[in-house]
Amino acid sequence: MSDAAPDTPEAIMDATDSALCEHGYADLTMQDIADASDKSTAALHYHFDTKEELLLAFLDHLYEEFTDEYATTEGENAVERLVGFVDDVLCRGDIEGDEAFQTALLEIKAQAPYADPYREKLAQFDAFVRDRVEEIVADGVAEGTVRADVDPADTAAFIATLIDGVNTRRVTIGETDGGTRRTFLAYVRDHLVAAGADVEVEP
Amino acid sequence: MSDAAPDTPEAIMDATDSALCEHGYADLTMQDIADASDKSTAALHYHFDTKEELLLAFLDHLYEEFTDEYATTEGENAVERLVGFVDDVLCRGDIEGDEAFQTALLEIKAQAPYADPYREKLAQFDAFVRDRVEEIVADGVAEGTVRADVDPADTAAFIATLIDGVNTRRVTIGETDGGTRRTFLAYVRDHLVAAGADVEVEP
Numbered sequence: 001m002s003d004a005a006p007d008t009p010e011a012i013m014d015a016t017d018s019a020l021c022e023h024g025y026a027d028l029t030m031q032d033i034a035d036a037s038d039k040s041t042a043a044l045h046y047h048f049d050t051k052e053e054l055l056l057a058f059l060d061h062l063y064e065e066f067t068d069e070y071a072t073t074e075g076e077n078a079v080e081r082l083v084g085f086v087d088d089v090l091c092r093g094d095i096e097g098d099e100a101f102q103t104a105l106l107e108i109k110a111q112a113p114y115a116d117p118y119r120e121k122l123a124q125f126d127a128f129v130r131d132r133v134e135e136i137v138a139d140g141v142a143e144g145t146v147r148a149d150v151d152p153a154d155t156a157a158f159i160a161t162l163i164d165g166v167n168t169r170r171v172t173i174g175e176t177d178g179g180t181r182r183t184f185l186a187y188v189r190d191h192l193v194a195a196g197a198d199v200e201v202e203p
Numbered sequence: 204m205s206d207a208a209p210d211t212p213e214a215i216m217d218a219t220d221s222a223l224c225e226h227g228y229a230d231l232t233m234q235d236i237a238d239a240s241d242k243s244t245a246a247l248h249y250h251f252d253t254k255e256e257l258l259l260a261f262l263d264h265l266y267e268e269f270t271d272e273y274a275t276t277e278g279e280n281a282v283e284r285l286v287g288f289v290d291d292v293l294c295r296g297d298i299e300g301d302e303a304f305q306t307a308l309l310e311i312k313a314q315a316p317y318a319d320p321y322r323e324k325l326a327q328f329d330a331f332v333r334d335r336v337e338e339i340v341a342d343g344v345a346e347g348t349v350r351a352d353v354d355p356a357d358t359a360a361f362i363a364t365l366i367d368g369v370n371t372r373r374v375t376i377g378e379t380d381g382g383t384r385r386t387f388l389a390y391v392r393d394h395l396v397a398a399g400a401d402v403e404v405e406p
Contacts, residue, residue, distance in 0.1 A: 024317065025313075026229055026314075099316065100316075103313065103316045106309070106312065106313040106371075107310075107313040107314075109309065109313070109371065109374065109375040110228075110306065110309040110310040110312070110313045110374060110375075111229075111310075112374060112375045112376070112377075113302065113303075113306045113374060113377070114227065119375070119376060119377065122375050122376055123376045126372075126375075126376055151386075154382065154385060154386045154389070155386065157382045157383055157386060158365075158383055158386035158387070158390070160368075160372075161365055161368035161369055161372060161383045162361075162364055162365060162368055163368070164367070164368040164371045164372055164375070165363075165364035165365055165366070165367040165368030165369075165371065166364055166368075167371075168309075168312065168367045168368065168370075168371045169329075169363075169364060169367055171312065171313060171315060171316060172312040172313075172315045172322070172325050172329075172367070173315070173322060173325055173326045173329055174315075174316070174322065179357065179360045180360055180361055180364045182357060183354075183357045183358065183360060183361035184361070186357070186394075187361070187390065187394060190393070190394050191389075191390060191393050191394050
């Protein structure tokens, strides 16, 4: 049992995270989540009627954490901040340890067409990523490190698609070799960085 | 009932396709597939012991169709063939009609970490796409339409990742607006096409 009172929303979210990583989404039951929190299912049902409701609250919780963590990015210029943001979002530090979580998330993504509330939450995550990238790229155009003819919104959609691709491949074929990152850096260097800008894009 | 004898492998594959698109993967039963073929589950079980075995045969069948269909691509030069190949693989002609199938496929992809045989088949699809792109890009370097410093294998991995991203987003957030294609064309134009090559990259 964790230190937090296990029927607080925070403790339920931690238990949901553990249970999802252990069992995956498809087979997950309220009992699994109760077991991960050392509590009864009755305590969970006090807060959430169904597994879907609990999972929606969990996606909300992830969204809060995600947007807090990635609201700002360090870097000397916009290009460095862009590469740093993409690395952060892709959890470069723990790309293999993250597999169980990414698998559960992909299962939830695949349920989106059957469940509008899931799709709405996932669209919020996506809008956050695109907004952040668009903002960083626009900063780069303004400061002269990114080419003036680069469209920030188009670039943001492109990079969000790449991120989704990397996350899908990590689950589907177990690809964690970072090959896409190398080509992403080449894309940034050749396609985004303004001619003559004093910017280093290094692995 | 279709014209083909409904217990032939081909008819079972057609029924599997229909049933997957109607019910999705998670809820799919042998009975659903039998219903779609107007046959008994006993007829299916004569060929396949479990739903997983049948689905593996279905993935094999898709792989045969896919690799037959996309083994060659028309185009005046390698750049045109590359854009044509990506468009073909993304089923541009019917990007919305394709949603039910893509949803079922993403459900299967999310099961890959739990089922090695699924992962192996999916890795075969991916290897085919990467090999084709690598071959086309290498042709482009040889004929002078693609920049000499472009790495065909890295570019192939990058494009395979983009394709996975587009397919995931189609299912997850219902994105079918083609915005990524526009940026992909800009990437091809700015990053791949050799300086001075007589190549048009137009939407």
